[in-house]
Amino acid sequence: MCCNAPSFFIILYVTAVYFFGIYLNFISFQDYFECYACKELNFRQQDYDYIVVGSGSAGSIVARRLAENKNLKVLLVEAGSSGGGILQIPAVGVMLQKSSFDWGYRTVPQKQACLGLDDQVSIWPMGKILGGTAMLNNMIYVRGHPDDFARWFRDTCNYDYSIDILPYFEKLENNGTNKHKGSVPISDLPYKSNVSDYFLQAGICLGFGISDGVNAEPGFSSPKITIQKGQRWTPYHQLAKNRKRNLAIVTNAFVEKVLLRDNFEAYGVKYTHMEEPIFAKAKKGVILSAGVIGTPKILMLSGIGPKQHLEKMKIKPKLDLPVGDNLQDHVTTGLDLLTFDYSPNIGIRQMLSPWSMLNYFLRSRGPWTTVGCESIGFFNTAKEIVPELQFMIFPLGVTIDDGYYLSSLTGIGERLWKKYFAKIDKPSFTILPIVLHPKSRGTVRLKNNNPRTPPLINPNYLSDSYDIDILIQGIEMIKEFINTPPMHRLGVKLNPIKFPGCEKFEFDTRPYWECYVRHFTLTAYHPIGTCKMGEVVETDFKVKGTRKLYVVDGSILPDLPSGNPNGAIMMMAERAAEIIKHHCWKTQRKCCAAEVFQKECQC
Ligand SMILES: Cc1cc2nc3c(=O)[nH]c(=O)nc-3n(C[C@H](O)[C@H](O)[C@H](O)COP(=O)(O)OP(=O)(O)OC[C@H]3O[C@@H](n4cnc5c(N)ncnc54)[C@H](O)[C@@H]3O)c2cc1C
Numbered sequence: 001m002c003c004n005a006p007s008f009f010i011i012l013y014v015t016a017v018y019f020f021g022i023y024l025n026f027i028s029f030q031d032y033f034e035c036y037a038c039k040e041l042n043f044r045q046q047d048y049d050y051i052v053v054g055s056g057s058a059g060s061i062v063a064r065r066l067a068e069n070k071n072l073k074v075l076l077v078e079a080g081s082s083g084g085g086i087l088q089i090p091a092v093g094v095m096l097q098k099s100s101f102d103w104g105y106r107t108v109p110q111k112q113a114c115l116g117l118d119d120q121v122s123i124w125p126m127g128k129i130l131g132g133t134a135m136l137n138n139m140i141y142v143r144g145h146p147d148d149f150a151r152w153f154r155d156t157c158n159y160d161y162s163i164d165i166l167p168y169f170e171k172l173e174n175n176g177t178n179k180h181k182g183s184v185p186i187s188d189l190p191y192k193s194n195v196s197d198y199f200l201q202a203g204i205c206l207g208f209g210i211s212d213g214v215n216a217e218p219g220f221s222s223p224k225i226t227i228q229k230g231q232r233w234t235p236y237h238q239l240a241k242n243r244k245r246n247l248a249i250v251t252n253a254f255v256e257k258v259l260l261r262d263n264f265e266a267y268g269v270k271y272t273h274m275e276e277p278i279f280a281k282a283k284k285g286v287i288l289s290a291g292v293i294g295t296p297k298i299l300m301l302s303g304i305g306p307k308q309h310l311e312k313m314k315i316k317p318k319l320d321l322p323v324g325d326n327l328q329d330h331v332t333t334g335l336d337l338l339t340f341d342y343s344p345n346i347g348i349r350q351m352l353s354p355w356s357m358l359n360y361f362l363r364s365r366g367p368w369t370t371v372g373c374e375s376i377g378f379f380n381t382a383k384e385i386v387p388e389l390q391f392m393i394f395p396l397g398v399t400i401d402d403g404y405y406l407s408s409l410t411g412i413g414e415r416l417w418k419k420y421f422a423k424i425d426k427p428s429f430t431i432l433p434i435v436l437h438p439k440s441r442g443t444v445r446l447k448n449n450n451p452r453t454p455p456l457i458n459p460n461y462l463s464d465s466y467d468i469d470i471l472i473q474g475i476e477m478i479k480e481f482i483n484t485p486p487m488h489r490l491g492v493k494l495n496p497i498k499f500p501g502c503e504k505f506e507f508d509t510r511p512y513w514e515c516y517v518r519h520f521t522l523t524a525y526h527p528i529g530t531c532k533m534g535e536v537v538e539t540d541f542k543v544k545g546t547r548k549l550y551v552v553d554g555s556i557l558p559d560l561p562s563g564n565p566n567g568a569i570m571m572m573a574e575r576a577a578e579i580i581k582h583h584c585w586k587t588q589r590k591c592c593a594a595e596v597f598q599k600e601c602q603c
Contacts, residue, residue: 009348009349009352010348010401010402010404012352013348013351013352013401013404013405014404014405016352017095017404017405020092020095021095021099024095024096024099024100024101025099025100027081027083027084028080028081028083028099028100028101028129047073047280047281047283048073048074048075048248048280048281048282048283049066049072049073049074049282049283049284049285050063050066050072050073050074050075050282050284050285050286050287050580051074051075051076051077051268051269051280051282051285051286051287052066052074052075052076052077052287052289053077053255053269053286053287053288053289053290053294053295053298054077054078054079054132054288054289054290054291054294054295054553055076055078055080055130055131055132055236055239055249055289056127056131056132056133056134056235056236056289056290056291056553057132057133057134057234057235057553057566057569057570057573058235058289058552058553058554058569058570058572058573058576059076059078059132059287059289059290059552059553059573060076060131060132060234060235060236060238060239061235061239061570061573061574061577062287062289062552062573062576062577062580063076063239063247063249064235064238064239064242064244064247065574065577065578065581066577066580066581067244067246067247068244069581070244070246071246072246072284073246073248074246074247074248075247075248075249075250075280075282076239076247076248076249076250077250077253077255077269077271077280078129078130078249078250078251078252078253079128079252079253079254079255079290079294080101080127080128080129080130080132080251080252081101081129081130081251081252082129082130082251083096083101083129083130083131083135085231087101087129087135087232088231088232088233088237089231089232089360089368089369090139090227090230090231090232090368090369090370090371091351091367091368091369091370093135093136093137093138093139093232094136094372094406094409096125096127096129096135096136097125097136097409098125098408098409100128101127101128101129101135101136102125102126102127102128102136103125103126103127103128103293103294103454104123104125105123105124105125105126105293105454105457106121106122106123106124106454106457107121107122107124107457107458107459107461108121108456108457108458109121110122110458110459110460110461110462110521111463112460112461112462112463112518113331113461113462113463113517113518113521114411114461114519114521115501115518115519115521116416116499116500116501116519116520117410117411117412117413117416117519117520117521118411118412118413118416119411121411122411122459122461122521122522122523123409123410123411123523124293124457124523124525124527125409125525126291126293130236130240130249130251131234131235131236131237132234132236132291133291134226134232134234134235134236134566135232135234135236137525137564137566138225138371138372138373138564139225139226139227139232139233139371140223140224140225140371140373140376140392140564140566141184141186141214141223141224141225141226141564141566141567142213142214142216142223142224142376142561142562142563142564142567143169143214143215143216143561143563143567143568143571144215144216144561144562144563144565144567144568145215145216145217145385145386145387145561145562145563146161146165146166146215147385147386148216148386148559148561148562148568149161149164149165149561149568151558151559152533152534152557152558152559153165153539155534155539156539164575165571165575168571168572168574168575169567169571170182171574172184172567172570172571172574173186174186175187175224183235183238184226184233184235184238184570185226185227185228185233186214186224186225186226187224187225187226187227187228188222188224188225189222189223189225189371189374190227190230190364190365190369191365191366191367191368191369191370192222192374193344193345193346193370193374193395194344194345195340195342195344195374195395195429195490196222196374196375196395198486198487198489198490199220199374199375199393199486200220200221200222200375201484201486202481202482202484202486202487203219203220203375203377203481204220205484205485205486206480206481206484208220208377208379211377211378212224213376214567216378216386216387216390216436216561216562216563217378218378218379218380218387219377219378220375220376220377220391221375221376221377222374222375222376223371223373223374223375223376225371226566227369227371229364230360230363230364230365230368230369231364235570235573250271250273252273252274253271253272253273253278254271254272254273254451254452255269255270255271255290255298256269256270256271256272256298256301256451257269257270257298257301257302257451258286258288258298258299258302258304258549259279259281260302260303260318260546260549263547264318264319264545264546264547264549265546265547265548265549266282266285266286266546266547266548266549267281267282267283267286267548268280268281268282268286269282269286282548284548285548285549285550285580286548286549286550287550287551287552287576287580288549288550288551288552288553289551289552289553289573290553291553291554291555292327292444292527292528292529292530292553292554292555293444293455293457293527293530295530295531295551295553295555296323296324296444296455296530296531296555297444297446297451297455299321299323299531299536299543299551300313300315300323300324300445300446301315301446301449301451302318303315303316303317303318303319304318304319304321304323304543304546305317305319305320305321305323305324306320306321306322306323306324306325307320309324309445309446313446313448313449314449315446315449319543319544319545319546321535321536321543321544321545322532322535322536323530323531323536324443324444324445324455324530325441325443325530325532325535326441326529326530326532326535326558327441327442327443327444327457327458327459327460327527327529327530328438328440328441328442328459328527328528328529328559328560329438329442329459329461329523329524329525329526329527329528329560330390330434330435330436330438330523330524330525330526330560331434331435331438331440331459331461331462331467331471331521331522331523331524332392332432332433332434332435332471332522332523332524333432333433333471333475333516333517333520333521333522334430334431334432334433334474334475334478334520334522335397335398335410335430335432335520335522336397336398336399336421336424336428336429336430336495337428337430337431337475337478337494337495338428338429338430338431338478338482338492338493338494338495339424339426339427339428339429339492339493339494339495340426340427340428340429340490340491340492341426341490341491341492341493342427342490342491343427344395344396344427344429346367346370346395346396347396347400348400348401350367351367351368353367356368372394372396373392373393373394374393374394374395375391375392375393376390376391376392376393376563377390377391377393378390378391378436378562378563379391379477381470381473386436386437386562387436387562388435388436388437388470389433389434389435389436389470389473389474389477390433390434390436390562390563391431391432391433391434391474391477391478392431392432392434392524393429393430393431393432394429394430394431394432395429396427396428396429396430397424397428397429397430398410398412398421399421399424399427399428400427403417403421403422407421410522415500416500419500420497420499420500423497424495424497428495429492431478431481432522432524433470433471433473433474433475433477433478434474434524435467435470435471435474436560436562436563437559437560437562438464438466438467438470438560439464439466439467440459440460440461440462440463440464440467441460441463442457442458442459442460442461442463443456443458443460443530444456444457444458444530445458459523459527461521462517462518462521468514468517468518471513471517472510472513472514472517475513475516475517479494482494494508498512499515499516499519499520500519501515501519502515502516502519526560526564526565527554528554528555528557528559528560528565528569529554529555529557529558529559529560530555531543531551531555531556532556532557532558533556533557533558534558536551536556537550537551537556540579541556541576541579541580550576550580552572552573552576552577552580553569553573554569556572557569557572
């Protein structure tokens with residue numbers, strides 16, 4: 001493929017990607033001087049009841065819920081800017097990666113993984129925009145397995161999934177029924193390629209049922225997604241739809257640290273807006289929702305974190321907590337591991353067709369509404385109740401654009417492209433085997449005490465052999481999957497090209513696959529856990545040893561849910577908003593003796 005002259009469609013595609021990149025840079029500055037609802041709240045006065053840092057999935061829910069009380073003045077501070085409606089076209093999400101709407105994080109070089117990727121690093125996109133990372137994600141909605149949450153709330157008195165967790169999912173979800181009338185639209189895929197049903201049939205041939213896809217039950221399904229009328233939906237869109245006058249939103253405002261009194265009470269944040277340092281005050285609380293990297297970074301810059309590390313960074317330690325530890329991510333592999341004797345009806349040509357554009361703008365349908373992934377599956381490899389393996393099936397691979405753009409998003413360098421991907425001479429596609437509960441743990445640490453310096457991210461991929469075993473079991477299952485009549489009909493085969501660096505191993509043996517996963521280690525883009533609930537924050541979301549300082553985002557999850565984590569993060573945000581609002585577990589749950597005597601508690 002590399003030596004062929006680029007086709008008309010590829011030239012058109014590269015031109016479109018280039019100009020769209022310029023357009024993105026332009027619109028990212030468009031609201032630089034904007035401050036929503038700030039006039040009403042006398043922005044310069046900078047005195048609020050609550051300050052929420054970060055407008056991602058969690059921050060938007062917490063800010064919206066707090067502002068429901070008209071007597072509260074709430075400030076939402078976001079480092080990114082607003083993107084505008086065009087970015088709600090689902091297929092555009094991937095183009096936000098590496099743009100000014102992406103923090104553009106990279107891990108440190110991995111010792112035991114990512115060996116074939118450029119510099120041995122994994123590229124981690126994260127949204128720097130109103131709406132956060134959900135503005136560039138795949139929009140797949142999964143709750144996770146009910147037993148996932150029992151692990152998280154092990155120490156809670158009388159924990160009961162149906163009282164402590166389920167009502168918050170139900171409060172979130174809107175699936176068109178009367179029972180679930182929340183704000184998150186949960187819908188079916190608006191667009192599927194012509195190979196999508198073959199995947200489900202192959203699952204049935206293997207003896208797996210069609211599952212609902214939301215509760216991580218064993219089996220395959222079409223994913224449920226968070227799309228409304230053909231447009232990407234995030235919790236920020238719900239907030240913006242009913243923007244309250246008591247909620248100020250300031251964009252392009254980069255929070256550097258939390259302001260703490262001597263008794264560890266948070267009373268505000270310091271942020272920079274247009275190069276000007278601003279000190280915003282909060283009477284009732286500061287909620288950090290800056291995400292799995294942003295939140296631990298702000299805490300450490302505020303003097304809350306591992307003591308020795310802070311001293312090394314020349315930051316005066318205030319509280320010694322394991323901030324930045326427990327980093328974990330759904331690890332995966334297998335891009336373009338399979339080939340077809342068939343061309344599915346989704347690719348560059350379909351995306352660039354004027355008919356697709358019309359179909360989108362007139363009917364909110366067609367290829368522009370694709371989320372990429374068309375089937376998901378959950379499986380146990382051992383006799384566990386909670387699934388250990390997830391599959392995400394994409395009817396295409398990175399080769400669809402001949403290496404002009406997509407490969408660079410995953411760290412595939414020129415050398416790897418030439419030696420492997422460019423040699424694939426058939427349409428390729430991808431089944432990602434995802435380790436749902438990896439055992440490798442990593443860290444986020446400061447590089448120095450300059451708030452603008454990106455932190456050191458080390459997921460320590462594949463440092464536990466369990467993760468390798470599950471990935472290899474996933475590949476074995478993929479081999480069974482493609483050996484079914486529906487896959488034979490499409491002429492699906494294992495890509496026979498040996499992965500660069502693994503040539504010395506016999507193809508399709510255990511040593512070969514171990515080498516393959518170590519060389520081609522990929523992120524499924526689900527990092528969590530760096531302000532672990534139970535160690536950094538209490539189960540009421542308050543940072544241990546502090547007053548009025550809370551963390552609500554993916555960083556608090558103690559471990560990964562069984563599935564894509566945005567659903568669990570939003571559920572936790574609903575729960576947190578209720579607790580912060582009422583200073584108490586004001587749920588239907590019965591209180592245990594200790595809680596009844598807690599001050600302020602209205603159990
Ligand atoms: C490519 C990709 C695909 C994904 N696909 C899915 C999927 O299909 N389904 C799913 O469930 N999950 C998916 N995820 C994961 C999911 O989107 C995230 O886990 C989730 O959005 C995280 O939400 P959050 O609120 O914790 O953080 P974020 O959404 O990252 O929000 C953090 C916000 O804080 C802001 N911020 C950070 N630092 C500062 C600062 N110093 N000052 C001010 N503001 C700051 C950021 O700009 C951002 O807006 C995907 C992720 C990626 C990258």
